Structure formats: C-alpha cells, structure tokens
Amino acid sequence: MRKFKNPMLVLFGLALVFTSCGDQKKGNSGALTSNAAEKVYVAPGEHDEFYAFVSGGFSGQMSVYGLPSGRLFKVIPVFSQDAEKAWGYNEETKPMLNTSFGFVPWDDSHHPDISQTNGELDGRYVFINGNNTPRIAKIDLTVFETTEIIEIPNSAGNHSSSFVTENTEYVVAGTRFSVPVPQRDMPINEYKGNFKGALTFISVDPEDGGMDIKFQLMMPGFDYDLSHPGRGKSHGWFFFTTYNSEEASTLLEVNASQNDKDFIAAVNWKKIEEYVNNGGGTKMPSNYAHNVYNEETHTATSTMKKEVLVVNPTDVPGAVFFLPTPKSPHGCDVDPSGEYIVGNGKLSADLTVHSFTKMLDAIEGKKYDGDAYGIPILKFEDVLAGTVSQPGLGPLHTEFDGQGNAYTTFFISSEVVKWKLGTWEVVDRQPCFYSVGHLMIPGGNSRKPFGKYVLAMNKITKDRYLPTGPEVTQSAQLYDISGEKMELLLDFPTVGEPHYAAGIAADIVKARSKKIFDLKENKHEYGITSDADVRVERNGKEVHIYMSMIRSHFNPDNIEGIKVGDKVYFHVTNMEQDYDVPHGVSIIGANTSELLIMPGQTETFVWEPKQPGVWPFYCTDFCSALHQEMQGYVRVSPANSNIDLSWSLGD
Amino acid sequence: MVLAALLPLLLFVFPLWKITLEAPQYPTPLGMYIYINDFADANPHDIKNINLMNHYVGMKYIPDAIPEFKIFPIGIIITTVIGLIIALKANHKWFLYWFIMMVMVSTAGLIDFYIWEHDYGHDLDPKAIMKFTNPDGSVMGFQPPFFGSKDILNFTAHSYPQLGAYCLGGGIALGLVAYFFGKKEKTLKA
Incomplete structure (x- = not known):
C-alpha cells in the first residue's frame, strides 16, 4: 500500500499541472493549433467522413453525429x-x-x-x-x-x-x-x-x-x-x-x-x-x-x-477461466490482433495487459491458482x-488505431494517453475537458480500425461553454491521431450523457440509407395505398379514420358524426413518394404526441374528444408552400346525438 | 437501306425524349423519359412528384397513357415494313420517297409533341393555387422547352432528344445516304 500511495500523490500533482496548463493555453489562443479549424471544417453541402453513433446515457437515446465536423444529424429514439x-x-x-x-x-x-x-x-x-x-x-x-x-x-x-x-x-x-x-x-x-x-x-x-x-x-x-x-x-x-x-x-x-x-x-x-x-x-x-x-x-x-x-x-469444463486483474478493472478491451486484453484497473495506477497466447498456454498447462x-x-x-506503468490516474477505457498504438482514457487525471502495444511505453498525452469516460476510434472495436480520429467523451464541462444554469452540457472532444502526437481539434456539446460511441466510415453506410418507404409495400393493418380507400368506420365507441396526407391536404379533411366518449383512431398514411417530404399531424387536446410520418408510412394516434364542438387538426411539419393550408376539422357531437358518420375533401 | 429501315425499331427499346426539371430542393433532378409508347420516371416516382409540383400552378396530371402511345408504334412498324419492302424490292428512287415520308412522319410527331407540351403548359385549372402573369399581364404558361433549356419559376427545365430519337434520325439519314449510293451505283453502271 505504501508503494502505491506515493505515485498517487505524484500523479495528482501531475493532474493539477495539466489542468492549469489547459487553462493557461485557453487564455491565449486556445489549445488549438492554427490549422485545427481547417481539419474539422466540412463545407456546406459536403459530407462528413465518418458517422459517430453516440449514446445518450440517461437520455436513453442514441445521437448520430458526423466526424470530423461534430454536427448532429439525428437523435434516434x-x-x-x-x-x-x-x-x-x-x-x-x-x-x-x-x-x-x-x-x-x-x-x-x-x-x-x-x-x-x-x-x-x-x-x-x-x-x-x-x-x-x-x-x-x-x-x-x-x-x-x-x-x-x-x-x-x-x-x-x-x-x-x-x-x-x-x-x-x-x-x-x-x-x-x-x-x-x-x-x-x-x-x-x-x-x-x-x-x-x-x-x-x-x-x-x-x-x-x-x-x-x-x-x-x-x-x-x-x-x-x-x-x-x-x-x-x-x-x-x-x-x-x-x-x-x-x-x-x-x-x-x-x-x-x-x-x-x-x-x-x-x-x-x-x-x-x-x-x-x-x-x-x-x-x-x-x-x-x-x-x-x-x-x-x-x-x-x-x-x-x-x-x-x-x-x-x-x-462445461474448459469454457470459463478467471484472469486476476488489479483493482476493480473497468474497461475490458481487445486489440485488433486479438492477442492483447487490456484490463483498465480503475483504482490502479498501472494498466494491465493480458496475453491471449499466454492464457491458452496456462490453460493447457493447467497452471491454476485455485x-x-x-x-x-x-x-x-x-x-x-x-504493464503500462503509471500512465495516469483512473484508467477507464482503451481503443486502438490499428498501427500498434493504444489510447486509454484516465478519468481522474482527465486525459487521453497514447501508448505502444508490446513495448508498453507512453508516447503522448493530451488533456480532456473534463473527466473523460469512454473514447472512440471509428472501428476501434474491430480488426480494422480507421485510425484517424479519436473521440473522447467527457462527463463534466463546467466553464467550457456559455453557462446554462446549474445543468450544463456534457461534451465530446475530437483529436487527430494520424501523427505521432495527438492534436485536439474540436470540442462539441452532446445530447444527454455521451456515454460511449461507435464510429464507421460514412461510405459503408450512406449508400444504403433509405429515402422513402414504398407505398405499394405498405402492409399496415389500417394503411391505405390510394385515396379510393379513404374512409371512416365506426365499431361501437371506436372510430377508425383511414386518412391520407399529401401536399398539401388531408383526405378527408372534414369529418362529422364523432361523439363525445368515442375513442377515435387517426390512421394516417403519408402518400408522398418523394425524399424528405414528411408530414405531421395532431388535433387540439390530444393526450399524446404528434405523429411525424415519413413518405409511404402509416402511423396512428388516439384521440378521445371530451366536449362537443368543431375541432381542428393540422400538419405539424412544415411540408410545402401550402403547409399552412394543410388543416381540417372534426365535428364532435354530444354522446346521445344521432348524426351519421360522414367525411369529405373539397366540395 | 435495310439498316435504315430497322434502326427506328430501337425506339421500342430506347427513350425518344427526356424532360428534366432542376431546382435547389431537387439535388437529384426530377426527370421524365418519353418513350414511343410510354412516359417513364427517370428516378422512381418522378412523374408523381412532377404532378405534385405542377398542381400548385394548375397544370394537369401527366396522363398514364395518351392516344399517341398506340398510334406512334403502329406508325413506326408500318414505316419499317414499307422500308424493308423498298430495301429488298424497289429501286433507289423509292429510298428517297421513303426518306421524305419519314421526315414528314417525324415532323408530324414533333408537331404533335409541341402541341401536347403547349397544351400541358397552358391549359391551366382556373382554380389553380398559384397564378402567375407575364410582365404584359397575360397568364404565365409553364410549357417546358421543345428543345433546349428554359427557366420556369424555380425550375430549370431541359428538354433533349434521347438515344431512341437518334436511332430514328440515323435511320432516316441512312435512307437518304442509301438513295445517293443507289444513284451513284446506277450512274456508274450506266
């Protein structure tokens, strides 16, 4: 334990040096070299080289970013x-x-x-x-x-x-x-x-x-x-x-x-x-x-x-073995060759690397320690x-660039450390702002990493951005790792907690991205494929509206014969077959969210009208030049009325 | 001459004409191929999307079929058969007659195309959502160019013949070439 304490103190000291060093640099021209901006600049209309799928942690979702720009494209629920x-x-x-x-x-x-x-x-x-x-x-x-x-x-x-x-x-x-x-x-x-x-x-x-x-x-x-x-x-x-x-x-x-x-x-x-x-x-x-x-x-x-x-x-004899690893290891990372298993002992000052070959030999020789x-x-x-000896404090996760280097995050000393597989020597270290958790190299969990960037995901940002009250954003930081030394390029805020991410060359994914859903393939139970199928049906207190939407109207857009106490299902099909023409819909007082419906898709929301009247619904996604005209009315009559269902569009 | 007579048959394989509409919101332009017997999407759903655009200014939907789709193929088959008969049985003077006939038939086709385009661009729904006028106060038409490119509101429209039309043109030209060869041959013999 005594042996352990001193390096801890030294490293705490080191951490302080790094933090103040970072602050100092920020005061001048920032920690960025002059061409960092160029390296992350993706001109308007150009595409990023990588997709980054960044988890939202406590948001429960996953965000899609482009790298190197750090632009957010979508939050996938x-x-x-x-x-x-x-x-x-x-x-x-x-x-x-x-x-x-x-x-x-x-x-x-x-x-x-x-x-x-x-x-x-x-x-x-x-x-x-x-x-x-x-x-x-x-x-x-x-x-x-x-x-x-x-x-x-x-x-x-x-x-x-x-x-x-x-x-x-x-x-x-x-x-x-x-x-x-x-x-x-x-x-x-x-x-x-x-x-x-x-x-x-x-x-x-x-x-x-x-x-x-x-x-x-x-x-x-x-x-x-x-x-x-x-x-x-x-x-x-x-x-x-x-x-x-x-x-x-x-x-x-x-x-x-x-x-x-x-x-x-x-x-x-x-x-x-x-x-x-x-x-x-x-x-x-x-x-x-x-x-x-x-x-x-x-x-x-x-x-x-x-x-x-x-x-x-x-x-199942011979199926499971324990490899002793110091001090509550956190990350468990395997290098691209499959030989090295890195145990990031988060309470240890050292990084422990196990050898797969040695493990097999030990199993072969039945050399057990109980x-x-x-x-x-x-x-x-x-x-x-x-062992990577005393590379930093609080090692959490390691990724690999496919060039024989490993990159490990240190939560307590708030840094990314680059080290060499096989020689275990530390090559470079860069501060993170602040308290980095995971890091991600696109393809870093595969045999073939794209060793160009590493994305560090930070839990704490404090003063890094304009303040937004007690709750401030978490962040991701992009480093160029194409050279011997790492270079901080970009620092961008994230959705929720950017717990971890996976990255991939955009070319592998983007050509397969769908543009629309084929309306002819729509097999939704309440979907329609042509305006001829538009209708409203009553089944006791349940009313099913088979509705279509296309620029710039709903069909039907006038519905009568709904009564208080009905449970009204709006089954709405987007008849568009053009890229990026979604429509949305909601009605006043709906106790649920809007629908956002992609071309060729059918979605359903339930509305339970509570009072008689004439209630409007409208398109919630700015779809077209006549978006404001994309609206309709539902007439709701008292529960005991005997108005028949009717529906229409136009005169 | 046999080749001349057969080339126009490629119209059944290749499109005759193409109309393309470019606009900032359409990084992939909307396009329609005109075949001798059909309208076809350049990319899936293009015609549907052209119709959706055009309904704002009151233009009619591009029909699924027009009478020309029946008449033109029959015309081409007949002229091919005539061409083949001439090629095998008749003397070179008939090659010239066939050439003249083909030029007339094609011209008639182009005039028909122009009339359709004009009607398509000018016969607008009086309840059109958006009405535009020319500087002189007349109602603006949206006729795509007959040949070439033209700006129509936010779109740039291009209209150019395609491989099918070149095959037709090539066949007709070959007819004339065949005539001159035939004439030369006869002169030499004499």
Missing part, C-alpha cells in the same frame, strides 16, 4: 419516449417499450456497437444496451430507427453490453448487479454465494438480424462491468471485467475495493455454444419481452417469452503480457 417522433406515443411503437414490468418509457443507454463481418464493421446495425431495465436494442442503419428490443431476464444493470462478436454471431449482455436468480424475497445480507451474475449471449440471425437469447451463463455473484469479444486468433472467446469479487452488498465504494485483484472472466463461447447445441443447459421458466418493429406493417409487436436456457459454467466457485483462476504472472 431507442429506450425513451420521444414526442418529436411519436416514439412510444403512437400505437405502432408503444409495443417497443413493453417489458415484463409493463410499459417502461425510459432507460439508460450506454454502449453502441456496430455489426461486423469477418471482424470488420459492415454497417448493417448498431446494437445498444439499456442499463436500468435490462434490454438490448437493434438500430437498422437502412432506416436509422430502432427495429428490435429484447429484454434480458435474470439481469440487472445491464452494463457489460452490447458488444458483438466477429461475425455478429452474438451480441453479448452481461449483468452489472448480481441478483437472486430466480428473483425471490430474501435478506440482502445473504448476497454472498446466493446471488448470480448472468452473462447473456443473444444470437443474431445472419439473414434478417432477428435477436434471440441463445443461452445465459450463470456466473458467481460479482459485478460484470464491461466486456469485449476476442477477434482474430481469440475469436470464439469473450472477456468480461469484474469488480466486487468481494460480493459486498453495501457501501461498495469501500467494500468492493478491498481485493488487490479482481478478475477478467474469459469465456469460450464457442465451447458453450457446442454444449448447448448438443442439448446442454437447463431450460428455466422466465418472462421477458421481445419487441419487433416490422418495416412493412410499420408496426411493432411485443411477445412475452417464457423460457430461457441457462448454463452453469462448471458444467478457483472461485469451481471456476479455475489462472496465475497473474502466467497470463500477463505487460
């Missing part, structure tokens, strides 16, 4: 209701937010990861985890919309997620909080030995991308913090950092920081897959939601699944590739 896009408000997307706990309108979105083929980004999907009510979402990059969400049973604080294997065989979701499995009423202080940590392997259908839980590995009751797949030579393995190997249930900041070393769990998922395919594992009763959005019906369905296949790690709940523990020295 994922786990949180979004009134702007009617996500979770319209009848079509409400099922997407269904869970075993009912409708959950929010989550904490953390780790986007892009689908891969042969270890390289293929740009088909982005997966992202919801932490709080454990879920994994899939965003389809032809439409930039969330098209599937699967709930993870037996999990809590779904944090070591949602990382994909080399061919997107699996997207993996690990529990941060261990819990009783199955959940039951029991004393909290009986945690130790009784709680379990579920690591969930969700298979991804190679054809349609459909997600399905293949198996859950029931691990000891540690906290599974982050994870990454093996790649190249280590393809077939998955690595998870753990903390709280002490299995404390209270005052974790102290009680989970007692062990000198926690573990990285190495999981041979190919072995477990084989075991499961041969009938291994136990089917456990369960209850979790699987929500799928269908692009042709423009409608989501939610199915409750009742069973999950559970695997006990000790039942076991934890029957899972063999390898000897630290046997698996250690090297």
Whole structure:
C-alpha cells in the first residue's frame, strides 16, 4: 500500500499541472493549433467522413453525429419516449417499450456497437444496451430507427453490453448487479454465494438480424462491468471485467475495493455454444419481452417469452477461466490482433495487459491458482503480457488505431494517453475537458480500425461553454491521431450523457440509407395505398379514420358524426413518394404526441374528444408552400346525438 | 437501306425524349423519359412528384397513357415494313420517297409533341393555387422547352432528344445516304 500511495500523490500533482496548463493555453489562443479549424471544417453541402453513433446515457437515446465536423444529424429514439417522433406515443411503437414490468418509457443507454463481418464493421446495425431495465436494442442503419428490443431476464444493470462478436454471431449482455436468480424475497445480507451474475449471449440471425437469447451463463455473484469479444486468433472467446469479487452488498465504494485483484472472466463461447447445441443447459421458466418493429406493417409487436436456457459454467469444463486483474478493472478491451486484453484497473495506477497466447498456454498447462466457485483462476504472472506503468490516474477505457498504438482514457487525471502495444511505453498525452469516460476510434472495436480520429467523451464541462444554469452540457472532444502526437481539434456539446460511441466510415453506410418507404409495400393493418380507400368506420365507441396526407391536404379533411366518449383512431398514411417530404399531424387536446410520418408510412394516434364542438387538426411539419393550408376539422357531437358518420375533401 | 429501315425499331427499346426539371430542393433532378409508347420516371416516382409540383400552378396530371402511345408504334412498324419492302424490292428512287415520308412522319410527331407540351403548359385549372402573369399581364404558361433549356419559376427545365430519337434520325439519314449510293451505283453502271 505504501508503494502505491506515493505515485498517487505524484500523479495528482501531475493532474493539477495539466489542468492549469489547459487553462493557461485557453487564455491565449486556445489549445488549438492554427490549422485545427481547417481539419474539422466540412463545407456546406459536403459530407462528413465518418458517422459517430453516440449514446445518450440517461437520455436513453442514441445521437448520430458526423466526424470530423461534430454536427448532429439525428437523435434516434431507442429506450425513451420521444414526442418529436411519436416514439412510444403512437400505437405502432408503444409495443417497443413493453417489458415484463409493463410499459417502461425510459432507460439508460450506454454502449453502441456496430455489426461486423469477418471482424470488420459492415454497417448493417448498431446494437445498444439499456442499463436500468435490462434490454438490448437493434438500430437498422437502412432506416436509422430502432427495429428490435429484447429484454434480458435474470439481469440487472445491464452494463457489460452490447458488444458483438466477429461475425455478429452474438451480441453479448452481461449483468452489472448480481441478483437472486430466480428473483425471490430474501435478506440482502445473504448476497454472498446466493446471488448470480448472468452473462447473456443473444444470437443474431445472419439473414434478417432477428435477436434471440441463445443461452445465459450463470456466473458467481460479482459485478460484470464491461466486456469485449476476442477477434482474430481469440475469436470464439469473450472477456468480461469484474469488480466486487468481494460480493459486498453495501457501501461498495469501500467494500468492493478491498481485493488487490479482481478478475477478467474469459469465456469460450464457442465451447458453450457446442454444449448447448448438443442439448446442454437447463431450460428455466422466465418472462421477458421481445419487441419487433416490422418495416412493412410499420408496426411493432411485443411477445412475452417464457423460457430461457441457462448454463452453469462448471458444467462445461474448459469454457470459463478467471484472469486476476488489479483493482476493480473497468474497461475490458481487445486489440485488433486479438492477442492483447487490456484490463483498465480503475483504482490502479498501472494498466494491465493480458496475453491471449499466454492464457491458452496456462490453460493447457493447467497452471491454476485455485478457483472461485469451481471456476479455475489462472496465475497473474502466467497470463500477463505487460504493464503500462503509471500512465495516469483512473484508467477507464482503451481503443486502438490499428498501427500498434493504444489510447486509454484516465478519468481522474482527465486525459487521453497514447501508448505502444508490446513495448508498453507512453508516447503522448493530451488533456480532456473534463473527466473523460469512454473514447472512440471509428472501428476501434474491430480488426480494422480507421485510425484517424479519436473521440473522447467527457462527463463534466463546467466553464467550457456559455453557462446554462446549474445543468450544463456534457461534451465530446475530437483529436487527430494520424501523427505521432495527438492534436485536439474540436470540442462539441452532446445530447444527454455521451456515454460511449461507435464510429464507421460514412461510405459503408450512406449508400444504403433509405429515402422513402414504398407505398405499394405498405402492409399496415389500417394503411391505405390510394385515396379510393379513404374512409371512416365506426365499431361501437371506436372510430377508425383511414386518412391520407399529401401536399398539401388531408383526405378527408372534414369529418362529422364523432361523439363525445368515442375513442377515435387517426390512421394516417403519408402518400408522398418523394425524399424528405414528411408530414405531421395532431388535433387540439390530444393526450399524446404528434405523429411525424415519413413518405409511404402509416402511423396512428388516439384521440378521445371530451366536449362537443368543431375541432381542428393540422400538419405539424412544415411540408410545402401550402403547409399552412394543410388543416381540417372534426365535428364532435354530444354522446346521445344521432348524426351519421360522414367525411369529405373539397366540395 | 435495310439498316435504315430497322434502326427506328430501337425506339421500342430506347427513350425518344427526356424532360428534366432542376431546382435547389431537387439535388437529384426530377426527370421524365418519353418513350414511343410510354412516359417513364427517370428516378422512381418522378412523374408523381412532377404532378405534385405542377398542381400548385394548375397544370394537369401527366396522363398514364395518351392516344399517341398506340398510334406512334403502329406508325413506326408500318414505316419499317414499307422500308424493308423498298430495301429488298424497289429501286433507289423509292429510298428517297421513303426518306421524305419519314421526315414528314417525324415532323408530324414533333408537331404533335409541341402541341401536347403547349397544351400541358397552358391549359391551366382556373382554380389553380398559384397564378402567375407575364410582365404584359397575360397568364404565365409553364410549357417546358421543345428543345433546349428554359427557366420556369424555380425550375430549370431541359428538354433533349434521347438515344431512341437518334436511332430514328440515323435511320432516316441512312435512307437518304442509301438513295445517293443507289444513284451513284446506277450512274456508274450506266
């Protein structure tokens, strides 16, 4: 411990130097060199070189930025209701937010990861985890919309997620909080030995991308913090950092920081897959939601699944091992070759790097240092590739540029440090403003990173922007890493907490981006494909309006025969077939959001009129020169009136 | 001469004419190909979108079919058959007659096209959403150019013949060439 203290102090001192150094520079011409502006300037009408998919953290969403400009293009609603896009408000997307706990309108979105083929980004999907009510979402990059969400049973604080294997065989979701499995009423202080940590392997259908839980590995009751797949030579393995190997249930900041070393769990998922395919594992009763959005019906369905296949790690010998790693490691990052596994021990002053080859040798030689709940523990020295000695304070995450360099964030000393794989020497360091969490190099989690930029995501900004009251934005900072030294280029505010991001060369994605939905393919239950199908139908107290919208009118735009107490469904189809001509709609007093409907799409909102009158509705998206004229009226009569339904457009 | 007679048949494969509308909001311009027997989108849904634009100024929808789509193909088939008969049976003087006939038929086609365009651009709905007048006070028309480019409000319209028209023109020209060759051959023989 004494050995440990002094460097800590030195580094705290260093951190102060860096902070004041940053301030000083800012006072002059800023920390930017003169050509930084040119490097991030993307001329009007030009496209950025990269997409960055930045999670929103507590916003529950995912934002799409361009790099190097830092321009925000879209906030894709994922786990949180979004009134702007009617996500979770319209009848079509409400099922997407269904869970075993009912409708959950929010989550904490953390780790986007892009689908891969042969270890390289293929740009088909982005997966992202919801932490709080454990879920994994899939965003389809032809439409930039969330098209599937699967709930993870037996999990809590779904944090070591949602990382994909080399061919997107699996997207993996690990529990941060261990819990009783199955959940039951029991004393909290009986945690130790009784709680379990579920690591969930969700298979991804190679054809349609459909997600399905293949198996859950029931691990000891540690906290599974982050994870990454093996790649190249280590393809077939998955690595998870753990903390709280002490299995404390209270005052974790102290009680989970007692062990000198926690573990990285190495999981041979190919072995477990084989075991499961041969009938291994136990089917456990369960209850979790699987929500799928269908692009042709423009409608989501939610199915409750009742069973999950559970695997006990000790039942599959040779499948799971523990690699001792100092001091509550956080990030668990695998280099592009698949050889090095970096454990970012957040309470350690050093970075620990394990060798995959050495790990295999140690397993081969059965050189164990005991076991934890029957899972063999390898000897630290046997698996250690090297140590980056005292690079900074509070190491969190590491990414790679594909040129043999690694970049690690340090939360406490608020910096990005560049170091060399193999020699473990520090090459460069740059301050972050302030308290950086994750960092992202486009493709940095693949065999082939695009090692041009690194994006650092900061939790704290304080004085960096114009103040906006007590709550100020979080930020992302872009560094050029094409040279030996890193260069800070840009500093831009973000939506929510930019927890983590995934980046990809724009060319891989943009050509596949859809422009419209084909109206002829519209299979919405209440959709229409021509004005001939426009109608209003009554079914008891339910009224269904089959409405169309096109520049610049609704059809019908006059509706009579609605009564107080009716439940009125506006099923509105956008008949446009031109790029970027959405229309919106809402009606006075609707207890829900507007609809924002893309060309060829049908969406539905419900209106329950409460008093007689003539109530207007209108287009909410400035669609055309006659947008202001795009309006209509619904006549609402008393509940006991006998006015027949009628509808019209024009004279 | 056989080639001359057959070339116009390519009109059934390639478009005759193309009208393109450019505007700032249309980074990919709207376009319509005119085939001998059809109107076709340059890009999916272009005609629908041209109609949507044009309804603001009261222009009629571009029809799914016009009588010309039936008449023109028959005309081309007949002239081809005549051309082939002439090529195989008749002497070179007939080549000239065929050439003159083709020029007349094509001119008639172009006049018809011009009339349609004029009507399309000028026969406006009296309830048009937006009415524009020329500086002299007359109602502004929106006829696309017959040949060439022209600014119409926020659009720049281009109208140019396409490969099909060149095949027709090439066939007709070849007819004339065949006539001169035939004439020369006869003179040499004599």
